[in-house]
Amino acid sequence: MHSRIVRLLTLAICCHSISECQSAGDIRRRVLRDLVTLRLQNIGQAHQRTEKSAHTYSTATIETTSGPVVGATHEDSYAFYGIPYAEPPIGDLRWKDPVSVQTPYARINATVNYRVRCYHEPTNWNIVESEDCLNLNIFVPLTVSLPATSQNLLPVMFYIHGGSFKRGSGTDDSLDARELSRVTNTVVVTINYRLGTLGFLTLEEDGQDYIVGNQGLKDQRLALQWVQDNIESFGGNKNQVTIFGNSAGAQSVMLHVVSAKSKDLFRNAIQQSNPSIYSFYYPTPKTALEISRRLIEELGCNGTTGTERQCLIDTPPEKIVEKGPSVETATAIAENNAVYDEETFLPVVDGEDIRDVPMDLFKIGEWNREKNLIIGVNTEESLDFQFYFPEGTVLDEELFLDLNELTFGPEYGKIITDKYIEDFPPAEGQDYKVTFGHAMSHYYFDCPSRLMARYASDTGDGDVYFYANSHRVLLDYCVYLQGGNKTGCKLAYHASEIRYVFRTLLDSPDITDDDRVVEDEFSTYWGSFARTDSPSQNLANPVGDFPPWPVYEATNDGHSWRHMEITTPSSKVQSSYKENICDFWDSIDYASNGRLHLPLKWMYIIIGIVQLIFIH
Structure with missing residues (x-):
């Protein structure tokens, strides 16, 4: 077999x-x-938002370079949905660099979120897709008097969504930032950008570069420029912009941090669960x-x-x-x-937008070194993989070795297998699915993120902070597989932190006081970082008394590389995150030489082929 x-x-x-x-x-x-x-x-499904209030009314009219905008006033904040920041990339503008709005609209009704997405990978989801999708959303605390003046401007948080650069949207319900804006007292911006085949294509014809690539990355940058030109009218400080994102959004944040072209458009950056192994x-x-x-x-x-x-x-x-x-x-x-x-239409290392492999740029200090960074992961990024194996699949030790040798080569496959059998053996009566999930978490997220944070600490002029979110979230699919039994269905898996960061938790019996505490931890640290360049200095609307977050750095006092664990009943300062296993990955030089070629979703292919064998 x-x-x-x-x-x-x-x-x-x-x-x-x-x-x-x-x-x-x-x-x-x-x-x-x-x-x-x-x-x-x-x-x-886990991230769907329950509407808090259907009672809204229009805001004052805000003048912007795209035209006058009218938003909605909610009980928690002002919201402006679907503001165009660029000309629609249609016709001759398809695959061109984005162009700012040339003729302002007579009036932009931004009161309703129509959830328009850019075209992306085919799915069965019932969503509105359009090439006319280069829009952004703005959320403003009610403490701001609109239209705003240049007095008492608030920090800005600018979010870039994830989705393998080929799916996702800034209009998702899980990213509705009304509550985040209210609690952190910041102006929050979410955006759409071109994806996949329409967002990352290059074409040379007759010796000329007719399509030069990185369109989606340039869309993000133009949206950042729009914020520079307009955000003061919404009460935001253009000199105090923090960019943040999850997964491919975190990759995007990383790319702006290493790009000279983005240098003047933001002040701080947060990478949430960057699969930074992809940067090679x-x-x-x-x-x-x-x-x-x-x-x-x-x-x-x-x-x-x-x-x-x-x-x-x-x-x-x-x-x-x-x-x-x-x-x-x-x-x-x-x-x-x-x-x-899994990811083909990607940002291109073109020598201009992206000068070189990002990890190498951090290592040698050729990045925007003055930026302050938060880099972090969820502690069980890929452990949910165990629930996506077809029923009856047994990943025994022999097959675990086969898979590792196949993907990493005979030499490194055996070394990796031996290490994980020793350090992450299956529980009694279990197979190697969880062990395999640990390996994928470490390879994709934990260890390359740790490496990047250490390079940035060594070569940067700003401060670097590292976090590990260990708060476990109920995985609905696990509950379904177990016929309603929730035992073992809570994990700190990939993307599970998003609804805590945005404060869009469901109103559900499964939501506990601990969940609300984690919401408050993220709001406290993210809001403080946006306001003061440090996650521990000040939050305009205190929501908890949490410990100060130390800088991630090597020291001579025996407390090197301290980081914050996001957990309950309160966050904790820890040190040397996953030191043993990440030292192991560093020792086989998996990153520097790019020898190991296992993609994040490749395990799904493996699962599928095994499934075909068992079924057929």
Whole structure:
């Protein structure tokens, strides 16, 4: 049985013939899309917001460079939804650098969140998608008198959503920042930006760069510039902007921190659960052009009358997005790097927007060193993977070794397997699913985030702070699998902190006083950081008395690398986060040489192939 599994896994990674690659690609696409969608839908359902009040009325009119804006007044804050910060990237502007609004609108009704998203990876979700999506939302405390003057301006928190650079939106209910704005007394901004095939494409034709790439990253930067030009009218201080984001949003934050072009647009930065191992695999311009060539061929735009670029512009956006998954599979095969099977249309290391591999830039000090940083993780980022294995699957020690050798190579696969069998053995009567989840958490999140924070501490001029969120959240899918039994269904898994940061917890019997405490911890530290450059100095609306958060640095007093654990009944100062296992990963030099090529969602492919074996 194991030899059959390894054979199919080998097929899925590298193939031995064209027909095998096509077959593996079909399997991979079906399994990956279904399982990833399942996981994200589960997370999304957990983050739905319960409306607190249906009684709203309009705000005063705010003059902006996009035109006069009218928002809604709620019981907790003012809200302005869907303000355009750029011209719609349609027609000839598709894949062009974003252009600020040229002719201001006569009036922008920003009173209702229509939840418009940019086109992204196909899903079964009932959502509104549009290319005319470059909008932002603004949330303002009721303490501000609108339209605001330049007196007593508040700090600004600017959020970039995650989603593998190909899904997600700043309009999600889980990101409705009315309560966050009220409690932290900050002006909060959330944004949309172009994604996937429409957001990260490069094209060279007749020796000229017709599409230069990194459109989604440039959208984010233009939104930051819009904030510089307009946020004072909403009571925000343009000189006190903190950017923050989760997952791919945290990657985006990281990229702005290393980009000279973004330097003057923000003051502080927060990375929540950055899968920073990906920073070693951003495509080069050459690879990006090859990826675009595959999309052109999938769309039949090669050899057409007229230019390839014109063919791309004339193609409906739905068809372009639809071809993304097949391009991802073809790229993973061509590059012999499974990273690209989940994230293909990515920011490009072009020497301008992104000068070099981000981790290397932190290491040598070639980043915006004056910035103050918070970098952190959830302590069980990938442990929810155990619940997505098909029923009856047994990941025994032999198969665990097979998977590690297949993905990391025979030498390192054996070393990694031995380490995890010794340090993270299964509980009595259990298999290696949880052990595998630990390995993925450490490889993707914990250890590269720790490494980046230490590099930034060593080479930066500002202060660096590190956190580990250990608060466990009920995973609804686990409860479903166990027929309503909630035992063992609470984890500090990937993205589980978002609703605590934004204070959008459900009104549910499952929400406890501890959950509210964690909300307050995030609000206290994030709000203080936005206000004072330190997470422990001052919050305008105190919501708890939590311990001061020390700087993350090496010291000579035996208390090096202290960080904050977000937990209950109160946060705790700890030191040397996961020292043993992260020292192990550093010792095999997994990051510097980029030898290990296992992507975050690759385990879903593995699960899917194992499922096919067990079912068929």
